[in-house]
Amino acid sequence: MQHPEYSSTTERVLAWLDETTLHIQFNNPARHNALSVDMWEAVVPLLERAGADDRVRLVVFSGAGDKAFVSGADISQFEDMRAAREAVTRYEAMAETSLTAIQDFPKPTLACISGYCIGGGVNVAIACDIRIASDNSVFSIPAARLGLGYRYSAMKNLVDLIGPGAAKDLFFTARRIDAAEARSLGLVTRIAAVEGLPALLAEYTRAMADNAPITIAAGKAIMAEILKSAPNVDKDRCTALIRACFDSLDYAEGRTAFMQKRKPVFIGR
Structure with a gap:
């Protein structure tokens, strides 16, 4: 059953409430x-x-x-935006x-992945x-093929989830898995056949409907505290490094090659 208070600000994001689960679907x-x-702009008001x-109980x-x-950024807006x-x-x-x-949302969130999950x-x-994911899903972080900067927060999430070794492997090579x-890397928790993914998702929607929401919220908040950064992280340096990526000739080449569907030639400047 859809509820009018969860109408999205764009037709390219659909939202509906199914009992205790809010579904947000990229359309x-x-x-x-x-x-x-x-x-992007539609997500925050829905979560609020x-x-x-x-x-x-679950998003x-x-x-x-x-x-x-x-599959990443909308190519039609890539040049302009x-x-x-x-x-x-x-x-x-x-x-x-x-x-x-999404990360700071106080209630549980779940990504139900089928097909391409890129960038x-x-x-x-x-x-x-x-x-959770269907067994036909494909994952990749292609930033290094495009000359893009990858934000500190996204890199930290990746390292926290799969560890620095696996994160470096995926990030440096930009390979698809x-x-x-x-x-096996811990990027997803469980997989199912394409036709079995709805049943797997239903396990989670039922569990979140049945289990104690205050206990879950407390557990999520405590885990977030455990994963917080050390106080001596140089966030300004991280921001400057990302800015340098976007200001580089390599970024311009990566963007152009991406639009032209050719292999980029990076020069390190």
């Missing part, structure tokens, strides 16, 4: 659910409403269609705000508490 199947500006709604993120969870310095700053701030809202899709998934390897 851009023509582009494999690549994240456009309006899609869900946080104040006692009916909601599930998914992708429309059978091809992808999220990420080419200029001011646009990069705006896009990164917007993505950071949305991902932080920003991985960021959404690792901002969630739990990740299947669902079985993703599970």
Whole structure:
């Protein structure tokens, strides 16, 4: 049953309440659910409403269609939104705000992944508490192929989840991995056949409906405290390093090559 208070600000994000579960679905199947500006902007107000709604015990993120969870940034907006310095700053701030809202949401969140989970899709998934996937899912972090900067928060989430060794492997190579390897690395918790994914998801929606929400919320908050950064982390240096990536000639080459569907030639400047 859909509830009008969970109407989305864009048709490219669908939201509905099913008993105690709020579903937020990225709805851009023509582009494999690549994240456009309006899609990022729709997430925060939905979570704000869900946080104040006692009916909601779990928020599930998914992708429309059978091809992808999220395949990265919407290429149609890539040139306009990420080419200029001011646009990069705006896009990164917007993505950071949305991902932080997912990570800091006080109730459980789950990424239900089927198909491509690439770039920003991985960021959404690792901002969630739990990740389940169909066995045809494919994962990749292609930042190094594009010359993109990868934010401190996203890198920390990745390292916290799968450890520095596996994180370096995926990040430095930008290689694609299947669902079985993703599970072996801890990137996802459980996998199922495509036709079995709804039943696996139903296990979680039932568990969150049945279990004590105060206990779960306390557990999530305490785990967040355990994972907090050390006080001597140089966040300013991390920000400057990311800024240098977006200001580089390599980023311009990566963006152009991506648009032209060719292999980039990076020069380290």
